[in-house]
Amino acid sequence: MAKLYRIQQEIKNYFMGKKVNPKILSPESQKELSIYKSLAIDSLNSTMRKIFPLCYKILQDNWNPIIQEYYETYPSNSAIYNQVAKSFSIYLKDWKFRWKYRNENYPKWLFELAEYEWVEVDLFNYYRDRKISDDSSDSNLKSSGELIRLTKAHKVYRFDYPISKIVEHLSSERQIYNLTYFKKAKERLLIFRDRYDKIRYFLLSDGSYYLIDKLRSGTNVQDLYKKFYKKFGITEVDIDSTEAKLNDLLINFTKEGILTSS
Amino acid sequence: MDKSKLKYFGLGLGYRREIRKDIIEFLENPIPQTLIQWLEIVPENYIYKGGLPRKNFEEILDLGVPLIPHSVNLSIASASRNKKRLEFDFHLLRGLKELFDEIKAPWFSDHLSCSRIGDHYFQELIPVPFTKEAVEVISNNIKFLEDYFQLPFLFENPSYYSHIVKPEMRETTFINSILKKAKCGLLLDVNNVFVNSVNHRYLPKQFIDELDLRRVVQIHMAGHRKGYKSKLANHEIKILDTHGENMRDQVLDLFSYTMKKTRPKAVLLERDSNFDNEGFEGLTDELKKLRFIMDSKLEFFQENQENTDESAENSEATSSAGAINEANADNTRAEGVQAQPTEIDKEALIAQAQASIDNAGMDDAGDIADVNFDAMNLPSSTAEAPAPEKKEKSNLENDIDTLSQEFMDL
Numbered sequence A: 001m002a003k004l005y006r007i008q009q010e011i012k013n014y015f016m017g018k019k020v021n022p023k024i025l026s027p028e029s030q031k032e033l034s035i036y037k038s039l040a041i042d043s044l045n046s047t048m049r050k051i052f053p054l055c056y057k058i059l060q061d062n063w064n065p066i067i068q069e070y071y072e073t074y075p076s077n078s079a080i081y082n083q084v085a086k087s088f089s090i091y092l093k094d095w096k097f098r099w100k101y102r103n104e105n106y107p108k109w110l111f112e113l114a115e116y117e118w119v120e121v122d123l124f125n126y127y128r129d130r131k132i133s134d135d136s137s138d139s140n141l142k143s144s145g146e147l148i149r150l151t152k153a154h155k156v157y158r159f160d161y162p163i164s165k166i167v168e169h170l171s172s173e174r175q176i177y178n179l180t181y182f183k184k185a186k187e188r189l190l191i192f193r194d195r196y197d198k199i200r201y202f203l204l205s206d207g208s209y210y211l212i213d214k215l216r217s218g219t220n221v222q223d224l225y226k227k228f229y230k231k232f233g234i235t236e237v238d239i240d241s242t243e244a245k246l247n248d249l250l251i252n253f254t255k256e257g258i259l260t261s262s
Numbered sequence B: 001m002d003k004s005k006l007k008y009f010g011l012g013l014g015y016r017r018e019i020r021k022d023i024i025e026f027l028e029n030p031i032p033q034t035l036i037q038w039l040e041i042v043p044e045n046y047i048y049k050g051g052l053p054r055k056n057f058e059e060i061l062d063l064g065v066p067l068i069p070h071s072v073n074l075s076i077a078s079a080s081r082n083k084k085r086l087e088f089d090f091h092l093l094r095g096l097k098e099l100f101d102e103i104k105a106p107w108f109s110d111h112l113s114c115s116r117i118g119d120h121y122f123q124e125l126i127p128v129p130f131t132k133e134a135v136e137v138i139s140n141n142i143k144f145l146e147d148y149f150q151l152p153f154l155f156e157n158p159s160y161y162s163h164i165v166k167p168e169m170r171e172t173t174f175i176n177s178i179l180k181k182a183k184c185g186l187l188l189d190v191n192n193v194f195v196n197s198v199n200h201r202y203l204p205k206q207f208i209d210e211l212d213l214r215r216v217v218q219i220h221m222a223g224h225r226k227g228y229k230s231k232l233a234n235h236e237i238k239i240l241d242t243h244g245e246n247m248r249d250q251v252l253d254l255f256s257y258t259m260k261k262t263r264p265k266a267v268l269l270e271r272d273s274n275f276d277n278e279g280f281e282g283l284t285d286e287l288k289k290l291r292f293i294m295d296s297k298l299e300f301f302q303e304n305q306e307n308t309d310e311s312a313e314n315s316e317a318t319s320s321a322g323a324i325n326e327a328n329a330d331n332t333r334a335e336g337v338q339a340q341p342t343e344i345d346k347e348a349l350i351a352q353a354q355a356s357i358d359n360a361g362m363d364d365a366g367d368i369a370d371v372n373f374d375a376m377n378l379p380s381s382t383a384e385a386p387a388p389e390k391k392e393k394s395n396l397e398n399d400i401d402t403l404s405q406e407f408m409d410l
Ligand SMILES: [Fe+2]
Pocket: B156, B189, B220, B270
């Protein structure tokens, strides 16, 4: 089996832009193979444009060589086609990319934007949870001893830049600002697929971030509240108002379809 | 695989997101129709999915129309370092198994090519060398997959644009050898045969004749376009298999020719892009052409073939083409490396083609004449297609040149 294996290893090298052993794969064969590589990059190019429309707006002039280099350096290890885009943010974050395009002054948040755009697509790669809680009444939440947790179709991110504002700005038809306009400002986002299969996000404060963290592994409402009061030192006096806020939050989550009970 | 035990599905269309609504509307119409009797899906697009993609898929599932999977990433031609077969991606296999069970797949299929090397998927159907070793590896891979899924497997003859390494045998010998060794079925892509015949200069009908047609379970029909230039090297090909255009008359002619010789269980119109050109009506017009040929050839086939291709498993040499090919495969084995690339063995090929044309008495030349498109009220481009004139005996070179020229003149 060795010969075919060796040939295919050289084909892999060729596709990954690495050195190829000309004794196994002649320069003529490499030229022939270029048709396949070129076709693959063409289709990757259009897929990536659909997945990363905002990054494309920024990278426009260098988009084609960037896609080729991405194809060569981060070949997909998944048979599911759109997973090919999974590593784009890692590629953009890598020093080699930043060094190569150092004169372009690409914004420092570029890879975070790519991360966000990828998640918007990736959230569809999660199975629908069997039972999405839809009774959003306050009493139902508290009275049931059931475990509640977040559906699988969510991701929590901590960005160094205000990605939600950047996305909003770049998505608008308005002229793009000077890309350095957005300064560092940490932002925590819960990005999720809602009950209508729209991708949405919540900006998370310290409190809601803590809550989300607990809801990821599953908890019942009483325990959740108790832990919350302890963590943030909520005293008797403030318990009623805090509980009202927490209830609102959970009701909101339920309405959005991101809580599931088991 | 026992073809006679497989269900007959008739004519189908490739399901694509872009035509989801049209397909639903078409199939929900209660008037009986024979244009979309089943849908082909690319299963890799529907595994491990939630949300909208899953919802859309369930909508198609609910229509009750049979779904047949056609994979792109099983990579049956990939070799592994030490094993006799590929170490498959079990995440993929598990997902596919779940889906095949859900849709009650009658069989599954993929291309005779390699898309995964090591752990990487290259999103392209990379050609496989026509070697004895590849026959071995591919057959082992197919046997493993059939065993895993407990379903019959068909491989598709792909369009290929180059020989990466020197072939040890002819493509038809290669295909027949795998069919024999793996005992699987063939998904014959007639458009791919035509595309390859132009790019590699051979006679498409002779190619069809040489295949073991008893194993053809499914047929693909599609369109192609002229030329593609590599963006990475100074290299160009004559025609490209795009699935984005209407079927060319020559490909319909070849389909008609093939349908005289075999009765597949399913015929499919593949369309992957350019849906807006003539709208969904354009696609149904394309399906009408296929339906017309299928109906007219069925009668012919039943009269002449007496179902010889229905039980490929049990009749090893009932068709002469099959017998010739088995012999070819045996020769290849006995003589070791028997390189037969077009360039080197051109003379032998010409002689062989000449003999086959002589024997066939040129009755294939007028084949399209009995496909009466006028009767179907089809768009003028098809209706006006001239029937090829009866030709004098010609050598292979002239035939190929004429074929290429006819194509380029389109
Ligand atoms: Fe095909």
